[in-house]
Amino acid sequence: MPRRSTQSSTGTLFLPSRLAQVAPLKLAIALTLATALFLAPALWNGFPLVYYDSVDYLQMPFTWQMPVYRTAGYGLVTIAGRLAHSLWIIPLLQSALAAYVLYEALRRFLPRQPEAVLVPIAGLLLLTSGLPWFTSELMPDAFTGILVLSFALLVCDDGLLGPARRIGLTAILALAIAVHTSHAALAGGLLLSALMVSLAAPGLWPGLRSRLKLPLMAFLIGIALAASANAVVTGRFFLLQDNxxxxxxxxxxxxxxxxxxxxxxxxxxxxxxxxxxxxxxxxxxxxxxxxxxxxxxxxxxxxxxxxxxxxxxxxxxxxxYPLTYLWDSVKLTAQQLAMLRTADGVAPMRYLIGDAIARHYPKESAAFLAAHQQHGTNFDALNMVQVPLLWLASAALPLLLWLAWRRRDPDAVLLLGIMTLAFLGNAFVCGALSNPNDRYQNRIAWLAILAVVISLGRWYRRDRSVPAPNFPRDRVP
Incomplete structure (x- = not known):
């Protein structure tokens, strides 16, 4: 039977259809193993990791109370703990979502047998990034990278997602936007930037404007979910507390x-x-x-x-002092870009959160008290490896973007452009509008490792999109 290929309205050259077929059992095993890798820090700890803010989120579904410096969006996730009578369901859900979105990214940008490389790449992210430490933690930071990748997948839709997967990614993006106000700001910035690109250069990415409909819908749903969660807890609709x-x-x-x-x-x-x-x-x-x-x-x-x-x-x-304020914002953004240490805030929490867990999850209190986190853990050795790698990968993003442009690879340009804007936007929102902390940039830095892997994979396999006729001429053979 002759090999055949198809070309979508987005201008993407697909692989032969038989290579696009994935055995359901093989995919299920790969997703399960990737989920387990992203859950590894919690398994090592003996209990889901907790941060200083976790106590407010895990109590919210029980007390329906919220401190004035918090929002209720992540309560949409922690309510799963109350329904399941176990906090383990939360890191399991976060790890599974990260594994699924990662698979979809590999299917889209490294389309030859993505299920075969999913587990090795998940293992690489476990060793080189903070992603598993966030998916294993009772905090909304696990959703930052998921948000960016879900947004990129919808914007770069190649026509093979199908209705069910589009709806799934839209729902994941909406949830990721809802869980934290910084995510709403980040998604809004990405959406506005993509719209400006579609208006300024419509010929480079045909159909880009129409593919922004689902991200826009997810943004509106996410804002509505966040405001509704705040209304349920406080009795009034709002997105952001007085800051x-x-x-x-x-x-x-x-x-x-x-x-x-x-x-x-x-x-x-x-x-x-x-x-x-x-x-x-x-x-x-x-x-x-x-x-x-x-x-x-x-x-x-x-x-x-x-x-x-x-x-x-x-x-x-x-x-x-408007100029001083602007200059300080630039410096704080740059400072935040460089702060990438993994496991920021993973410290003994028995006195801060122990009573809340004993009250709401009494069957898990003993496991919480016996967890490695309660005895103190040194992450210097881990960060001696991860921080330099994350710095190099983050700094490489603009170079990878330029090389993808030179190779006439519009899909890679769009993906890497979204990632680069997300890095800058996250650093500005967290550094200049809040205050710099390692966990803020580390929560998104794993995308730089993924960007390097995808770029190298596309160059090695010569996977690239068919550019629009007016895309800049290729200068690289």
């Missing part, structure tokens, strides 16, 4: 708050209570927001005085 206090913490860390207070406190109005404390404020946002005496004296997160003070200082500092 003036959080922004003040950022200004305290970079010194802008002290600079503004030195200027403002020399005037009779406005009279600010932090004037007397301006020279003893800690130059660390987390220390200020969680341990500072003056912050707590003014009521902390819940105090009306602190919130009003924060609004005045933030508005006044931006108005008085």
């Amino acid at each position: 003036a206090v959080l922004t003040l913490g950022l200004f305290v860390e970079d010194g802008l708050a002290e600079t503004y207070l030195d200027h403002a406190c020399s005037k009779p109005r406005p009279k600010l209570d932090l004037c007397i404390a301006r020279h003893r404020l800690p130059h660390n946002a987390n220390m200020f927001l969680w341990h500072d005496h003056d912050f707590n004296r003014l009521g902390g997160w819940t105090g009306t005085g602190m919130r009003e003070e924060a609004r005045q200082i933030v508005r006044g500092a931006i108005k008085s």
